[in-house]
Each structure stands twice: as structure tokens, then as C-alpha cells.
Amino acid sequence: QQQVKQSPQSLIVQKGGISIINCAYENTAFDYFPWYQQFPGKGPALLIAIRPDVSEKKEGRFTISFNKSAKQFSLHIMDSQPGDSATYFCAANSGGYQKVTFGTGTKLQVIP
Amino acid sequence: DAGVIQSPRHEVTEMGQEVTLRCKPISGHDYLFWYRQTMMRGLELLIYFNNNVPIDDSGMPEDRFSAKMPNASFSTLKIQPSEPRDSAVYFCASSLPTVNEQFFGPGTRLTVL
Numbered sequence: 001q002q003q004v005k006q007s008p009q010s011l012i013v014q015k016g017g018i019s020i021i022n023c024a025y026e027n028t029a030f031d032y033f034p035w036y037q038q039f040p041g042k043g044p045a046l047l048i049a050i051r052p053d054v055s056e057k058k059e060g061r062f063t064i065s066f067n068k069s070a071k072q073f074s075l076h077i078m079d080s081q082p083g084d085s086a087t088y089f090c091a092a093n094s095g096g097y098q099k100v101t102f103g104t105g106t107k108l109q110v111i112p
Numbered sequence: 113d114a115g116v117i118q119s120p121r122h123e124v125t126e127m128g129q130e131v132t133l134r135c136k137p138i139s140g141h142d143y144l145f146w147y148r149q150t151m152m153r154g155l156e157l158l159i160y161f162n163n164n165v166p167i168d169d170s171g172m173p174e175d176r177f178s179a180k181m182p183n184a185s186f187s188t189l190k191i192q193p194s195e196p197r198d199s200a201v202y203f204c205a206s207s208l209p210t211v212n213e214q215f216f217g218p219g220t221r222l223t224v225l
Binding site: 004032034041042043045093102103 | 167203212
């Protein structure tokens, strides 16, 4: 019940295209859903996050879409750039608990 | 702020040897986390501390692993004896109690031969 399932495992997108990464969760107690971005040789860093009281959050080219009834959320990267090539992790936690459950990660490659 | 500091950045050791990984969290952060990242298992939480006290060590794989936090600015993760299957990148992260964001260090790449 603590799992966060993420897909796809890897993704190749042309420059300028839209990258979409999907996640699903089971624990209805989760109330905070962050996405982390990790570049090779670096630690993950918070990219964008959403709470379930809204269905969408946008920051620049990055958008989280949230479907509470389906227990799914997704990251959309508009106008994908080679500099966006990284591994993306969805995550979830609940009730102010600092323990975060991470998805398995999606390796994104944006080709020129 | 310098961010989370980890040392060493790379460690190569032989099976059976003791390995100690070190972490200095961001000053003022009350929470400290140790993660392990592998291709097969992704990012796994090993243990986390609040105000230097271990809160949840359910992710520690076995008794060969131990973690300590003697003060607010230092933590260690020790593996004794090390095995080839312990080869991974180990991350330390810290956070404030009022903010959900975790700040990760650069990681320690451990190779056990």
C-alpha cells in the first residue's frame, strides 16, 4: 500500500516535444506529491510538487496533473530540451511525515 | 549554505572490509535521511533521524548496516562487513520539519570488489 508505481522506465523525446511521465499510488493517506529531478552524478532535487486539493500545477514548462479519484498523477514537460535529460522520480508522503515514498524513476533523454 | 556534504565521493573496497560513509546535513535541518540507489531497486530509504534520534530504520537491509547521528551536524552509515551486493550510490538528505522538500547530497559511489 506504500508503493508509488511509475512509468515508463525510460523515455526518448525529440527536442520541442512533450515528455509525459505517469505515476499511480494506493495509499489514500498520501497528501503531498513531489517530483524530483536527478542529473547524472548528482543527488535528486525537488522540481515541482502538488497537493491533492488542486488538479493541476504549472511551473514554467513543467506541469503536474493530478487525478484524485484515479489515484494517479503525471508530469508533463512542454517544449522538452536536451538540458531536461535526467532521471525523474515521482514521490508521495502523508500527514506531515517526512518519510517519502519514491517511484522507481524514469530516465528521460531529449534528442536534438 | 554549502548544501548537504557527503564524504567520500567514491569508495572502492574489498569484500569483508568495513566501510564508513559520512554526511553533514544543512545547518538547521532537523531531519536526516540515508538512501541507497541501484539500477535494480531504485531509490530506497534506509533510515532517517529526527533531532539526532533514529525514527525509522525499517529499510536497513541487515545487521551489517548501522547508522549513527552523534550530533546535529554529523551522521555516519557503516557497513561491516561489506559485500559486493552493497555496491550502490548512497545518498544523504536533510530537511526542515515544516517543509516537505528534502535536500540531497552528491552521493557516495561505493564499489565492493
